[in-house]
Amino acid sequence: MKLENTIAQMKKGVLEMCILSILRQEGEAYPSDIIQRLKEADLIVVEGTLYPLLTRLKNYGLLDYHWKESSSGPPRKYFRITDQGMESLNTLTESWNQFVQGVNQSIKNQ
Numbered sequence: 001m002k003l004e005n006t007i008a009q010m011k012k013g014v015l016e017m018c019i020l021s022i023l024r025q026e027g028e029a030y031p032s033d034i035i036q037r038l039k040e041a042d043l044i045v046v047e048g049t050l051y052p053l054l055t056r057l058k059n060y061g062l063l064d065y066h067w068k069e070s071s072s073g074p075p076r077k078y079f080r081i082t083d084q085g086m087e088s089l090n091t092l093t094e095s096w097n098q099f100v101q102g103v104n105q106s107i108k109n110q
Contacts, residue, residue, distance in 0.1 A: 011043050015053055017096060018043055020062065020081055020089040028066075028080040054079060062088050 015038070022037050023029055029037075031050055038044035057063040062085035067075040081089070 012049070014096070015043065015049065016057060017089065017092040019050075019053060019057065020085055020092070023063065023079060023081040024086065024089060028078045030076050030078050034079070057085070060088075061085070 018038060018041070019034060022034055026033070031054065034054075035044060035047055035050055038050070044050070054063065058065065058079070062082060063079050064082050065077050065079045068078050070076050
């Protein structure tokens with residue numbers, strides 16, 4: 001068993017919740033800002049992982065985006081969480097807390 005793969009899969013499993021949470025905190029963010037926050041938390045697995053996640057979250061109606069002019073190049077796409085995204089984040093957070101409690105309970109019993 002390769003522990004690196006297991007750890008990577010655990011991180012991938014919570015990325016959507018973390019992205020929604022970052023956008024709730026920031027209001028809106030450019031993808032490189034989201035990547036930086038995930039890197040600071042040691043959560044990003046591969047940078048190329050973010051863009052498909054953002055697209056999927058947008059397609060589910062959990063994110064929206066708008067374009068902003070940039071002084072250093074072409075316009076940039078900024079993402080923000082929708083009302084539906086906020087509801088989903090609340091549900092994910094509740095589920096996450098229950099999951100962590102269960103895992104911690106299981107670990108204690110060993």
